[in-house]
Amino acid sequence: MKISKSKLFYSFIFVNIVFIFLQIYKQSIFIKYTYQNQKLILRKEQLIQNKNELTQQLLILKNPTSIKNYAIKKLKMEKIKLNQIKKLT
């Protein structure tokens, strides 16, 4: 079977155009996912910051000095002595 030169030429042009579009498509997909990735990174950073703030708040609440003051002043608790503790085996 003989293929004419013009057909070959047009096929070549067509294939090239298809490749160009595929390349554009690939690039747009790449940019889309890069954006998504960057959005997720930003979200992650935001969540880490929120976590740090919450950890900080938790640690402020766990501050031993304020717990001690609360226990002694508000709850009227007293210091425990070693001889008041019994080991149950």
Add this chain to the structure above:
Amino acid sequence: MNRAYKLRTFLIFSFFIFLYFTIFFNLYLIQIINSTYFSDLAKKQYNISVTINPPRATIFDSKNNPVALNKESLSAFILPNKLQESEKVKKFLKKYFPQAHDRLNNYKNKFFMHIKRRLTEEQINLIKESNLEDIKILKEPSRFYPNESVAIVTGVTNIDNKGMFGIEYEFNDQLSGSPTSMVLEKDARSGHFYFKKEITKTGIDSKSINLTIDSELQFLAQEELQETMAEFEAKEGAVVILNPDNGHILTMTSLPGFDPNNYENLNLENTKNKAISNTYEFGSVMKVFVAIAALQEGVVKIDELIDCENTKETQIDGFSFSTTIAQGIVPFAEVVEKSNNIGMAKVSKKLGTKIYDHYLNFGFGKKTNIPLNGENKGYVNPPDKWSRRSFISLSFGYEITANLLQLATAFSIIANDGYQVRPKLIISENDQKENPKQIYSPEVIQQIKQILQNTVNQGTAKRAAVKGYKVMGKTGTGNLAIDGSYSKTKNIYSFLGIIEKDDYKRIIAIYIKETPRGGKDLFGSAVAAPLFEKIAEKLLIHDKIIK
């Protein structure tokens, strides 16, 4: 086709040819001749260089509780050369930020000026309420220290979030990491986002640190120390708790301390970790080490009778000195238990210059090499500088200065049956690989342990006893050297002790310095020994070592 038509066609054709030529010539100029210039210009518009610092790493205690972590602080700034409401801003600054107002005169034509960094809640509210658009707020990283008692070890960071002292300073590079530089390809509309990222310099991630310190225990010990200091109105005090098995420093605290979260009001004197930076002549606690040296060298036996002359004051080689309790001829063990200076001086005379070598052997006069700046290695008077009195002074803890950690480390040799361990402040993977070195015979150590136990049960340290637990310890009362002479009213009270229960053992070292009640009738047995008992109780409850 007439000539005019041909001419018009030619002219139009030529005109278009000229236009195309102009276009191609311009393209040639832009693409080839000036390509570098335009590509650089494009790069400047599309590419942005960014440097990102990794977040400063957290410092944890031995139980993975954070003791230094990141927080964002707010800073206020203005752009002096672009102020819209200059007079209002000046008025506001004059009223609420006078220092910034004064600085503004020198910054009039500058682009940027900080009003204040690390704003307080109150200052943030003031700025918000002022509604001045010229005053802008900037977020900056800083540190938060949840347990103030540990700050003496962790240290703090400065306004630029760099370590100022403590672990924050020593491990600044590890905690801060190093920045990563990158070039981001962006356009005018891409905002936060970029098309392409090219890393030009790879940074190093920050790495967290685990201390051997137990922050809860540190708090408990500091609390007890504070109460005792308040009771005696003492000027200074410190506590070290050591695990002799692995050398881990579980607690290292000193008072007066500081609030690490109040950066602006730091009193630099109070930021000193007195357990390592302050050295003193601790007095009688040092007799333990002299006794070990004497027994090891064989210059005395534990049951050998020593003539303590049944007096509180005596003279040796023409030098007079005193002791607290008069004893007659008693076994050497009793000399140590009752802390008799006369008996110890006589034994020390037999040791001669070897006492110096043994003090060095215990680690005195040398840094413990824990990773904290400001450690004072202390001083042991060397034999070539001795006076004829030196062997007497060295026998009961004078002419030798030490820090509290050195004392605790030396005591770990007793707890470890003669094996020496290195004190550690950072938990590392190489911990297991160290082979402790035996420097004293187990027989000698056993004898000393018995003496120290008797000291607590029936000697000078009765108030350190904890019922149901084996406590071995020694008290000390040292006269402070002030202006070249020893003060009789300014003292340092110390206690070095080991608490044991089966395989569990801990060393607690304490000192309390200077109380207005100081003088002849106040000793380490009344100040430091009861504090040992209180801290030991807290320690046992905390570690759940219940009988």
